[in-house]
Structures are given as C-alpha cells and as structure tokens.
Amino acid sequence: MKKTKKAAPRRRTPPPPRVVIVGFGRVGGALALGLKEAGWNVAVLPRSADSVRRAASQRVFLADHDDLRAAHLCILAVPDSAVVPAMELVEEDLGPTTALVHCSGALPLAVFAGARSKRPFGSFHPLAAISDPKDPLAGHAVALASTDRELHASLERMAHALGMSSLEVPETGRSAYHAGAVLSAGLLVALLDGAVAALEEAGLDREVALQALLPLSRSALRGVQSRGLERGLTGPVVRGDVGVVQSHLESLPPELGSLYRLLSRRALRLTPALPPETRLALERLLA
Numbered sequence: 001m002k003k004t005k006k007a008a009p010r011r012r013t014p015p016p017p018r019v020v021i022v023g024f025g026r027v028g029g030a031l032a033l034g035l036k037e038a039g040w041n042v043a044v045l046p047r048s049a050d051s052v053r054r055a056a057s058q059r060v061f062l063a064d065h066d067d068l069r070a071a072h073l074c075i076l077a078v079p080d081s082a083v084v085p086a087m088e089l090v091e092e093d094l095g096p097t098t099a100l101v102h103c104s105g106a107l108p109l110a111v112f113a114g115a116r117s118k119r120p121f122g123s124f125h126p127l128a129a130i131s132d133p134k135d136p137l138a139g140h141a142v143a144l145a146s147t148d149r150e151l152h153a154s155l156e157r158m159a160h161a162l163g164m165s166s167l168e169v170p171e172t173g174r175s176a177y178h179a180g181a182v183l184s185a186g187l188l189v190a191l192l193d194g195a196v197a198a199l200e201e202a203g204l205d206r207e208v209a210l211q212a213l214l215p216l217s218r219s220a221l222r223g224v225q226s227r228g229l230e231r232g233l234t235g236p237v238v239r240g241d242v243g244v245v246q247s248h249l250e251s252l253p254p255e256l257g258s259l260y261r262l263l264s265r266r267a268l269r270l271t272p273a274l275p276p277e278t279r280l281a282l283e284r285l286l287a
C-alpha cells in the first residue's frame with residue numbers, strides 16, 4: 001500500500017510587533033498613519049494638547065499605560081535633542097524587552113548609553129523629506145541600525161509594511177551618511193532658492209520663477225533616474241561651453257557666483273569626455 005505523505009504543518013506568520021510612537025509630529029504622524037493603514041497595532045504618545053487633537057482627528061489611538069507595557073517597539077519620533085529626555089520619560093513604563101528606536105539620521109545608537117535597563121536599541125531613519133504627517137513613506141529608503149537581530153527583523157518588517165526599502169549604514173559612517181541625506185533634500189531646497197534668486201536677478205517674480213523651475217528640476221531628477229548621474233547631467237559644463245559659463249558668472253551676485261562655481265566644479269568631475277583645452281579653460285574659470 002502506498003504511504004501517504006503527511007502535509008508539513010503550515011508556518012503561521014507571527015502578528016506584527018505592537019508599536020508605540022512618542023511624538024505625533026511629521027515623522028511620528030507619517031509612521032503612525034502608514035502603520036495603521038498597514039493594519040499594525042499602533043498607538044501614539046503626543047506631548048501637546050494640539051498634537052493630541054491632531055492624532056484624535058486622524059483616528060490614531062492614544063497610547064495608555066498598558067500599550068507602553070505591551071509594546072514590542074517604542075519609536076521616539078522626537079527632535080534629535082529630545083531623544084534622551086523622551087527615553088527617560090517613557091523608560092519606566094515600558095515592558096522589560098520593549099525596544100527603543102529613534103528616527104534620527106545623525107544620532108548613533110550610543111545615544112541610548114544612559115538607558116536604565118538593558119533592552120534592544122535601534123534606529124529607523126526614513127530617507128524622505130517629510131514636511132507633513134500625510135506625506136507618503138512608500139517608495140522611499142530607510143536606514144536601519146540595531147543592537148539586536150530580532151529587533152532588526154522587526155524593523156525590516158516595519159519597512160516592508162510601509163513600502164520602504166531598507167539599507168544599513170555603519171555606525172562609524174553615520175555623520176557622513178546624514179550629511180549626504182541633507183545635501184540631497186534640505187540643501188536641494190536651498191539650491192532651488194538660489195536658482196529662484198538668479199531668476200529674480202533677471203527681473204522675474206519669485207513665485208513665477210519657482211513654478212517655472214520646479215518642472216525643470218523634476219526633469220533633471222527624472223533624467224538621473226533613467227540614465228544615472230553622468231548621462232543625466234545637462235548644462236553648459238557638460239557641453240564644454242566656456243563662453244556661456246563665463247557670462248553666467250558675470251551676471252550673478254558674488255554669493256550665487258560662489259555657489260555656481262562650486263557646483264560646476266562638481267559637474268566637471270562628472271564630465272570626463274571634454275577636450276583637454278576646454279577642461280583647462282573651465283577649471284580656470286571655476287577656480
């Protein structure tokens with residue numbers, strides 16, 4: 001008689017970790033709304049009456065003592081300078097194995113060194129410019145760090161639930177990593193402000209200038225997305241147009257001229273295929 005094979009018992013996916021988020025600002029709000037949408041058990045601990053009201057209006061649960069006690073992850077979505085005070089505020093109420101996680105790009109895990117009890121520590125830093133809690137996190141990367149494998153798996157799972165891809169940053173490279181993140185987001189906005197100022201020099205209205213430049217910036221980013229940095233680069237440097245670069249520098253006020261020179265030197269590094277005499281002329285002009 002033929003032996004029938006017993007079906008292997010199906011592995012059940014464990015339920016998602018229970019999460020408490022301290023702070024209902026931009027990041028705390030975006031995480032809470034995203035996790036709620038993904039069906040996670042999430043509650044928030046806002047500080048001000050205004051934040052309590054905003055959380056309630058979004059139908060996000062407010063954390064009570066039991067939530068803190070039962071949480072697997074307690075995320076401190078507070079300004080960097082408030083991470084330690086917020087940790088001190090909630091530590092006593094957390095369960096003995098609740099992990100503490102900050103959202104800072106700049107702070108190392110050593111910021112938790114003063115914690116009263118030994119528990120897993122981590123960081124969940126979204127590479128997204130979040131200026132409103134309703135800003136989407138899906139499609140963005142997030143840098144993870146943790147002191148514990150189990151916590152790491154939970155943070156990976158959280159990233160996945162939010163539609164984010166994860167990356168790891170060595171603790172020793174934290175500051176350089178965060179400087180890069182700031183260059184690509186907040187300082188990109190500062191650069192755009194410089195571009196708007198150049199159009200104002202030309203006599204255009206500030207708002208008209210911004211609305212005209214935004215699609216241009218987006219097209220540059222699309223080019224980079226499709227073809228990479230080198231092939232996505234456009235402008236007079238990549239064309240080796242020395243005369244145009246010279247006229248730009250003559251037309252700009254000194255502060256914008258310095259910014260233009262600095263960034264054009266960077267563009268020159270991305271442009272290997274220039275005749276040597278053109279490269280030399282550009283290098284002299286941009287020095």
Ligand SMILES: NC(=O)c1ccc[n+]([C@@H]2O[C@H](COP(=O)([O-])OP(=O)(O)OC[C@H]3O[C@@H](n4cnc5c(N)ncnc54)[C@H](OP(=O)(O)O)[C@@H]3O)[C@@H](O)[C@H]2O)c1
Nearest residue numbers: 023024025026027047048051077078080082103104129130
């Ligand atoms: N925004 C971004 O684009 C972005 C991106 C990646 C990472 N991050 C990181 O995310 C973290 C939070 O930044 P955010 O932009 O979300 O800041 P935020 O919008 O200013 O929100 C911070 C929240 O923390 C609360 N808070 C401040 N001090 C507190 C304290 N001592 N105890 C408890 N709660 C306190 C505030 O509560 P009240 O409103 O009630 O006063 C506020 O809701 C930071 O570490 C930041 O570096 C931000």
